[in-house]
Amino acid sequence: MPRYKLVIEYDGAPFCGWQRQAEDLTVQGAVEAAVLRFSGEAARLTCAGRTDAGVHATHQVAHLDLGKAWRTDTVRDALNAHLRPLPVAVLSAEVVDPSFDARHSAIRRHYRYRILNRRSPAALSRAQVWHVPWALDADLMRAAARRLLGRHDFTAFRAAECQAASPVRTLEQLDVARMPMGLHEEIVVATSARSFLHHQVRSMVGTLMLAGSRRLSADDVADILAARDRSRCGPMAPACGLTFVGVDYRAEDDPAG
Secondary structure, X not given: OOEEEEEEEEOOXXXXXXXXXXXXXXXXXXXXXXXXXXXXXXXXXEEOOOOOOOOEEEEXXXXXXXXXXXXXXXXXXXXXXXXXXXXXXXXXXXXXXXXOOOOOOEEEEEEEEEEEOOOOOOOOOOOOOEEOOOOOOHHHHHHHHHOOOEEEXXXXXXXXXXXXXXXXXXXXXXXXXEEOOOOOOEEEEEEEEOOOOOOHHHHHHHHHHHHHOOOOOHXXXXXXXXXXOHHHOOOOOOHHHEEEEEEEEOHHHOXXX
């Protein structure tokens, strides 16, 4: 039974997240329905990082097993044909070793958060950014972000419903950069870790926004982290600005890619 690795892109706006639900439209449900229509098999997908409602992906990775050895370009093109007109695209499909697991073989996940920082709201990208109309100091946000790097107990940035066994995570990257594009000014937060807690990225971004607004100092952010108190965290940034942008695997765990 061949195992296929899929790289998937989607606009999360119309979906109730990645994970299959009985009645609501989800990305997993849509792709699995396309698999059934294409192959006649009720295959189940496992993804690298389940995303919440409204969160996007440019490089989600998933795997599934099929009973027949289809050509990889046939798998890709047939799934895309059956996914229309939903905003989901299978960018690639390749056969991998049966030991490959999109979730458990991952060694690093990457997210990007976009803040539109100007007075005027977004007209074309409103479902892709968080509009913050007051001035934000990206340097102050960057200084605060540095206080969150490393291995910590991230209870303060964890959703109440988070099911992770431990709140301890190692944050490898949390970069803040202002991207001037004429009147279209964005602040982009890029972050990487082996794994994240539920709502961790959006909670960190909301807290960094307060630092950029001069309502919190870098020391305040460090104190919030140390306090392990969710009530002291900043507001959770909206889902629309968050995108899952990549996942890394060891070469031996991903011989095909």
